[in-house]
Amino acid sequence: AVVSTQSTGNAExxxxxxxxxxxxxxxxxxxxxxxxxxxxxxxxxxxxxxGDILTVTSKDKLLFSSIxxxxxxxxxxxxxxxxxxxxxxxxLNKLFSKINxxxxxxxxxxxxxxxxxxxxxxxxxxxxxxxxxxxxxxSAIEMSCIGSKNVALLAYQYLEKVDNVDSGKVCRDVRxxxxxx
Numbered sequence: 456a457v458v459s460t461q462s463t464g465n466a467e468x469x470x471x472x473x474x475x476x477x478x479x480x481x482x483x484x485x486x487x488x489x490x491x492x493x494x495x496x497x498x499x500x501x502x503x504x505x506g507d508i509l510t511v512t513s514k515d516k517l518l519f520s521s522i523x524x525x526x527x528x529x530x531x532x533x534x535x536x537x538x539x540x541x542x543x544x545x546x547l548n549k550l551f552s553k554i555n556x557x558x559x560x561x562x563x564x565x566x567x568x569x570x571x572x573x574x575x576x577x578x579x580x581x582x583x584x585x586x587x588x589x590x591x592x593x594s595a596i597e598m599s600c601i602g603s604k605n606v607a608l609l610a611y612q613y614l615e616k617v618d619n620v621d622s623g624k625v626c627r628d629v630r631x632x633x634x635x636x
Contacts, residue, residue: 456610459579460586471580478575481591483563486520489536491547492528493554518546530555565594577605582613 470476495504508522520537527533531553536542541561547554574591577584589602 456582456584456613458584458586458606458610470583474579474583478573479579479585479588481566484565484567485539486562486564487538487541488560488562488564489538489542489547490525490558490560491534491536491551491554492531492556493534493551494531495522495524495534496550496552518542518550522550566590577602578609582610584609 498504498508518538519542520539522534522536525533525535534551536550541559542550547557572591575585575588577586577588579585584606586599586602586606589598589605592598
């Protein structure tokens with residue numbers, strides 16, 4: 456059995472011709488995670504900011520998608536900001552009254568969703584599985600856990616049917632692996 460966790464849209468996989476690769480391709484949206492150690496400026500003068508400030512919109516003119524405090528540090532606080540574009544120094548200075556350190560991670564984080572949409576199968580071909588098929592429905596770490604469990608069960612069922620696989624040993628290995636976690 457082969458299990459793929461790599462996004463098919465971001466990977467150069469040489470898959471068999473009989474697999475409908477188009478059903479597994481989904482464009483991803485660019486997300487920038489900016490990590491700032493500093494002090495967040497009050498969004499409303501004289502008021503304390505909430506621990507998490509979330510905004511969700513389709514408008515591109517917003518500076519950020521979300522800001523969340525990620526705890527105290529040796530100096531001030533750590534914040535994570537999600538945005539669609541890289542924040543400039545001037546934009547960061549509007550959001551923060553003090554900045555000690557900034558780190559940026561630019562990545563293709565989430566699938567772009569459309570309506571109607573379809574969810575591809577976890578089994579791409581007999582013995583070939585795609586954990587991230589569920590991301591076509593929703594993208595979150597919890598969804599990855601569900602996809603992983605589904606694929607593990609499908610792969611187990613597949614291996615049960617293969618003559619030269621000792622399914623008892625596979626079960627013991629899985630049990631031992633879970634205990635180590």
